[in-house]
Amino acid sequence: MARMPADRSPDSTLALLRASYRSTGERGERYGGDVLRAARRVDAAPSRLPMTYVLPLHWHTDLGLTELTDYLRWLADRVDVLVVDGSPPDRFARHAEAWRGLVRHLPPDPAERGLNGKVLGVRTGVRAAGHEQVLIADDDVRYDEVALTAMHRLLARVDLVRPQNYFDPLPWHAWWDTGRTLLNRALGDDYPGTLAVRRSTFLAMGGYDPDVLFENLELIRTVRGYGGVEAKPGWLYVRRLPPPAAHFRGQRVRQAYDDLAQPARLLTALAVLPGLAAALAARRPGLLLGAAAGVVALAEAGRRRAGGGRVFPPSATLAAPLWLLERGACSWLALGQRLVLGGVRYRDTRIRRAATHTPQTRAILHFVLGQNTPEGTKTQP
Numbered sequence: 001m002a003r004m005p006a007d008r009s010p011d012s013t014l015a016l017l018r019a020s021y022r023s024t025g026e027r028g029e030r031y032g033g034d035v036l037r038a039a040r041r042v043d044a045a046p047s048r049l050p051m052t053y054v055l056p057l058h059w060h061t062d063l064g065l066t067e068l069t070d071y072l073r074w075l076a077d078r079v080d081v082l083v084v085d086g087s088p089p090d091r092f093a094r095h096a097e098a099w100r101g102l103v104r105h106l107p108p109d110p111a112e113r114g115l116n117g118k119v120l121g122v123r124t125g126v127r128a129a130g131h132e133q134v135l136i137a138d139d140d141v142r143y144d145e146v147a148l149t150a151m152h153r154l155l156a157r158v159d160l161v162r163p164q165n166y167f168d169p170l171p172w173h174a175w176w177d178t179g180r181t182l183l184n185r186a187l188g189d190d191y192p193g194t195l196a197v198r199r200s201t202f203l204a205m206g207g208y209d210p211d212v213l214f215e216n217l218e219l220i221r222t223v224r225g226y227g228g229v230e231a232k233p234g235w236l237y238v239r240r241l242p243p244p245a246a247h248f249r250g251q252r253v254r255q256a257y258d259d260l261a262q263p264a265r266l267l268t269a270l271a272v273l274p275g276l277a278a279a280l281a282a283r284r285p286g287l288l289l290g291a292a293a294g295v296v297a298l299a300e301a302g303r304r305r306a307g308g309g310r311v312f313p314p315s316a317t318l319a320a321p322l323w324l325l326e327r328g329a330c331s332w333l334a335l336g337q338r339l340v341l342g343g344v345r346y347r348d349t350r351i352r353r354a355a356t357h358t359p360q361t362r363a364i365l366h367f368v369l370g371q372n373t374p375e376g377t378k379t380q381p
Contacts, residue, residue, distance in 0.1 A: 047078075048077070048078060048079070049078060049079050049133075049148060049149065049152045050131050050132070050133060050152075051079045051080070051131050051133040051134070051135055051148075051151075051152055051155075051196075052079065052080045052081075052082055052125075052129035052130055052131045052133070052134050052135070052199075053075060053079045053080065053081045053082065053135045053137065054082050054084065054121075054122060054125030054126060054129060054134055054135065054136045054137070055072075055081065055082070055083045055084070055125075055137060055138075055139060056084050056086070056117075056118045056120075056121025056122050056125065056136070056138075057083055057084065057085045057086065057087060057095070057121070057139055058085075058086040058087055058117055058118070058121070058347075059087045059091050059095075059139075060087070060088065060091070062091060062094060062095075064139075065094075065095070065098060068139060069098050069099065069102075071142060072099060072102055072103055073102060075143070076102055076103055078145070078148060079135070079148065080104070080129075080130055080131060081102075081103035081104065082103065082104045082106070082125050082128060082129060083095070083099065083103050083104070083105045083106075084106060084107070084108055084121035084122070084124045084125045084128075085105060085106070085107060085121075086107065086108050086117050086120070086121055092107065104128070106124070106128065107124075108120045108121050108124045109123070109124040109127070112124060112210065113210070114209075114210020114211050115210065115211045115212075115346065115349050115351050116210050116211065116212060116213065116215055116346065116351065117347065118215055119208065119209070119210040119212075119215045119218075120210055122136055122215070122219075123207045123208075123210065126197070126199055126202045126203070126207070127203070129199050131199065132198055132199050132200060133152060133155045133156075133196065133198065133199070134196065134197055134198070134199050134202070135148075135151060135194065135195075135196045136194060136195050136196070136197065137193065137194040138193035138194065138240075140193065140240050140241040140242075140243065141165070141192075141193050141194045141238060141239075141240055141241075142238070142239045142240065142241060143194075143238055143239075144239070147163065147236060147237070147238045150163075150233070150236050151163065151196045151236070154196070154231050154233060154236075155196045155197075155198065157229075157231070158228075158229040158230060158231045159197065159198050159201040159223055159228030159229050159230065160195060160196065160197050160198075160201075160219070160220065160223045160228060160229070160230045160231070161195065161196040161197075161230075161231045161233065161236075162189065162191075162192060162195055162220065162230060162231070162232045162233075163192055163194060163196075163233060163236040163237070163238045164185070164190060164192060164233070164234050164235075164236060164237050164238065164306075164308075165181070165190070165192040165193055165194070165237075165238055165239075165240040166178070166181070166237050166238075166239060166240065166311040166312060167239075167240055167241075167242045168239050168240075168241075168311070169241075169242065170242070170313070170316075171242055171245070172245075173242065173243075173245050173248040173249075174242035174248075175315070175316055175319050176248075176319050176322060176323055176326075177248070177319075177323065178312060178316040178319055179299060179316060179317070179318075179319030179320035179321075179322060179323035179324070180320075180323045180327070181302070181312070182298075182299035182300075182302035182303050182308075182312060182316060182317060182320055183295070183298060183299055183302060183320050183323070183324070184302065185234065185302030185303070185305050185306075185308065186298045186299060186301045186302030186305065187298070187302075189232050189234070191214075191216050191217060192216070192238065192240075193216070193240055194238055195216060195219060195220070197219070197223065198228075201223065201226065201228050204226070205222055205223065205225075205226040205228075207222075208222040209222070209355075209356055211351065211353065212261075212351065212353045212354060212355045212356065213254070213257060213258060213344060213346060213351045213353070213354050213355070214258040214261050214354045214355040215355075217258070217261055217262075217354075217355045218261075218355045218356060221355060221356055221358065222356070233306075234305060234306035234308075235306040235307055237308075237310070237311045252326065252330045253330045253333045253334050253337065253344065254334075254344050254345070254346070255330075256269070256327055256330035256331045256333065256334040257334040257337065257338070257344040257354055258354050258355075259327075259331060259334070259354070260334065260335075260338060260353075260354040261353075261354035261355035261356075261357065262354075266331060266335075269324075269327045269328050269330075269331035270328070270331050270332065270335070271328075272324060272325060272327070272328025272329075272331075273328045273329060273332065275291075276288070276325070276328070279291075291321075292321040295320045295321045295324055296317050296318060296320055296321060298320070299316070299317040299319075299320035300314075300317045303316065303317055338352070
C-alpha cells in the first residue's frame, strides 16, 4: 500500500525535491549547494555517519583486491561497511582474510532465492544492516567525504537517493560510455551504480524482485510503487572506476537488454539503424551529419546540466553519436535474444525480464513484441 513517510509532510518533501532539482554544485543558494557546503565543512575533520554501506560482491579474480581494500579501510573510518560476498569459496576465504577486523563480511543468505545475484546480496545486506540509512554501491563506486555526507543529509528527508556517477580515469571505453550518461542527463535521469535507501522502507515493501536484470531500476520503481519519495540530485557526483575494456565489450548487448524495461528508449534505439540505412540509400550525407550534430548538442546540454562540466570533459559529447549507433545495433541483438532465446545470459542462467513494467511501459512493450507481458504486472516481490 502506498504511504507517505511519517516524519515529513508532502509539502515539505515536495519543496525539498524542487530545490534539489534546481540545484547545482555551483549555485550555493539552492538546497543542493547548501548540502554540499555543509558536507565540505566536515571534510577536514571526518566524523562517523550513522549509515551502513552495503557492497554486494561476486569476484572470480582478485586483480583489484588491494585497491578495494584500501578504499574499504578509508570507508570503515566513516560508516559501517558490510560486504555481502557471493564469490567462489577460495575467493571468499581470501577476502575474509584481507578484511578481517575491517568490515563485516558475510555470504548471501541461503534462504534468498532468485536469478540476480546482486539483488540477493543487497537483500541480505539491507536486512543485516545496523542503521536506518543504507548506502548500496557496486564494487567500482568510490565515494569521497563530501558525497557520503550529502547522501546522509538527503536520505534524512526521503526514502531513496539517486546520485550521479562519472568515470575517473577516462580510458576510451569509459569515454564512449560517458556519451550514454550525457544523453540520459539531457533527456531525464541517469542510472548510477549506487543508491541509498531507508532500511525501514525497504523492509516494509518486502525488498525488490530478484528475477530481473536491471536491478537498480527495479529498486527505484518498487520504492515509487510503494509510495516512497525519491531524490535525484543531478549535482551530487560520485566517482566510478572504469571496468576493463574486455568487460565493457562483453556488456554491450546485456546493457541494451535493459531497455526492454524502458520501451520508449527501446523504440528509439531500434529506429537508429533503419534511419541510417534510409539516409544512406537516399544519398543524403547532410542528413546524417545534421543528426550527429543534434546528438552532440543534446549531449552537451546533459554535460552542462547541474554543473556537470566539473566532471565531464567537453570531448565526451563527441562519444554520444558513436554510443547511439552502438546501442542501435545492440538493441536488435537484445530483442532477438528475448524473442529467440527467452532472455539474456547472466552468469550461469538466463534472465527474461529487464525490470517490472509500469502500465505505460507494458503497453508499449506489447506493441513492440506483439505479445502480452503478464509478468510485468508484478509491482513488488
